[in-house]
Amino acid sequence: MTVPGLAAAAAAIRDGRKTSTGTVRECLARIASREPEIQAWAHLDEAHALRQAEAADRHKAGGSPLGPLHGVPVGVKDIYDTTDFPTEYGSALWEGHRPQRDAVVVTTLRAAGAVILGKTVSTEYAYYQPNKTRNPHDPAHTPGGSSSGSAAAVAAGMVPAAVGSQTNGSVIRPAAFCGVVGYKPTHGTIPRTGAMLLSRILDTVGVMTRSVADAALLVELLAGADGQDPDARPAIPGLAAAAIQTLPQPPRLAFVRTPAWKYVEPETEKAFAALAGDLGAAETPLGRSFDNAIERHGVVMAVDMAFNFRADYDRGRDKLSPALCQLLERGRQVSAMVYKDAVEARETLYRELDPLFGDCDAILTPAAPGAAPPVATTGNPAFCSLWTYLGTPAITLPLLKAANGLPLGVQLVGGRGDDARLLRVAHWLETRGAT
């Protein structure tokens, strides 16, 4: 038994078929049974969760107007500031850190009536070093990173939805490895105020759910400029409704291998050749100018993290993992010329990619080279890097399986700002099912 989806949970509470307290208790029961193995939660406080739920139920009993997620439990990655839970960014350096203000995503969730069930595990500084979380499909395997806990908690049925973040492959990859829907909207869709800042250019708030409709619902709720995030885009009212609209005809898909194809595993290659054929997705090569886009993404990420964490490195590098230190040290060595080239090429490349969305409704591409590898790493993010770099929306659907039974994610990518079309295609594909 798993807890219901996000929209279903909200409807059940709204209609009086369930209470928030009952829903939260279901989550806590599921957590009690799976958490010892999965370790999805960085901070969980049963009593606090139940107090929020009881307040929601009292509020409803009082006849007050209800927010769209009234009484519904949601998990939040431990890189978003919370006043009622510690916020440790997956790092020993920030042990016990208590922010003074909630991140804007948390404020918005609370305003919508949601119960913040707890903070989900992030890898250290949302980077690659594995944390404690295990893959719910096989605890010997990674849940992926860096939104490890958000993906695993949703996959294990502990919570209907969770908020993650992606600077390279941190929403799409763990969602794919854990077999849930992971949706990273267009860069800037959800304001990042109060989130750990890795890279203004790359950081994107995303969500994990068990359906496209739930992902659309949650992103619509969280979207919209907050007056503080300089990259925040306007709200997108109607996104959730648009996502489940029936397509008048099957979508035109472009099967794109990306410069990450050198990492693809044979069974992924085979599965995607079959899927592309089945969907009539024409293989579409990217120009040579995309060849070093993943390296450019790496330059931006290394420099921005080295800059934004320079104080952490200077005061506490002994508490940072060797992998993170190496990244920060690499970022310090990059020249301003190389960095500017990497930053500026982003727009040049996107202008080259954009016309493709005149010829197709979405790009079809793997979410990762293969299924979740063993827990020694969080897996290779390369199939996400290009899309994070370019700021396009991307969504992964748990439609395929590897020979070992682990999920393989099917990633769809859309044009910047055209999230509604991407979600409609995703919903179509989800409903249709894969071969």
Added chain:
Amino acid sequence: MTVPGLAAAAAAIRDGRKTSTGTVRECLARIASREPEIQAWAHLDEAHALRQAEAADRHKAGGSPLGPLHGVPVGVKDIYDTTDFPTEYGSALWEGHRPQRDAVVVTTLRAAGAVILGKTVSTEYAYYQPNKTRNPHDPAHTPGGSSSGSAAAVAAGMVPAAVGSQTNGSVIRPAAFCGVVGYKPTHGTIPRTGAMLLSRILDTVGVMTRSVADAALLVELLAGADGQDPDARPAIPGLAAAAIQTLPQPPRLAFVRTPAWKYVEPETEKAFAALAGDLGAAETPLGRSFDNAIERHGVVMAVDMAFNFRADYDRGRDKLSPALCQLLERGRQVSAMVYKDAVEARETLYRELDPLFGDCDAILTPAAPGAAPPVATTGNPAFCSLWTYLGTPAITLPLLKAANGLPLGVQLVGGRGDDARLLRVAHWLETRGAT
């Protein structure tokens, strides 16, 4: 005899007291007499100017509606693209270059009915290497740079107004040295599309005129987002009218020495002590955090120019001056960390400066260390660097004189986006006169 001011010339043509042809002929006569000595013009085409003027006069005779600068000649710095004149950026590398499109400032001027009289001399790439122009007050002295020709042409009475640009001190300094009004509005006020790109963060379109009212008129006309310059701000209708509003009481001025004070010449120091006393301008120190702002400005400028001119340097460094090559080579050596620090400190410092404009209406400060030095250099831009870096509006008024008779500029600086208040103060000071 000099040609009339911008508003006066426009009114005379509009009222039928003068023709555009007559006005342009006055300019050409003045140019014929002064240009051999001053060398303000990079490209001048008398026949083309007269054809534009004749077309303007025919248009008026036909009873068609007139633009605000109908028939009025204006000079444009040779870093703005023009289809009917070469655009050489003051560089041998771009000799004879003919752009395919007009810069947006040129399009806007033409749409307002202005006659583009010619292209005014820019130093090489709008950097420091002196070009051919001489100071109209004493040809042994520099007109300042990089908008050398724009300042000299207006000062010599060859044209009522000219467009310049400032990346460090390229509007304020030459205007001060030549004894005209130089106005650099808030960063982003006038779109830079079609202007040579030195640094997106620093480049600012500015104007040279002989009065505050004319400067306000020209900037109001040129201001407003064009959909292409990513930093462009909304239009500021009413700026010209606001600029000449009477102040209800004398403005509160803050006398700010800036970190450039170490360069100040004794007679400037003395003149400003007297002026500040006379105006009741309290000496206001900036915090220690401003100490290396000029160096940070230098980092941004070196890196951005090294990046934006990397192809020019690679293909034609033999045609670039040693001073420019040195800058571009220095920019190539800067690390991404140092560059990011310089870019980000700009906002931090502005947040520190901004409250000062709650306590005062404008900052009073010299435009340059002293009067125009001999022609071997274009003078020291350090008294402008901080304001360009912070993107604040600044204006210089020709109110003081050095012992050798050359003009000393009085610079006023306002808060970002509060150009109207700055101009009102400037107009007040211009009308009142200096001691």
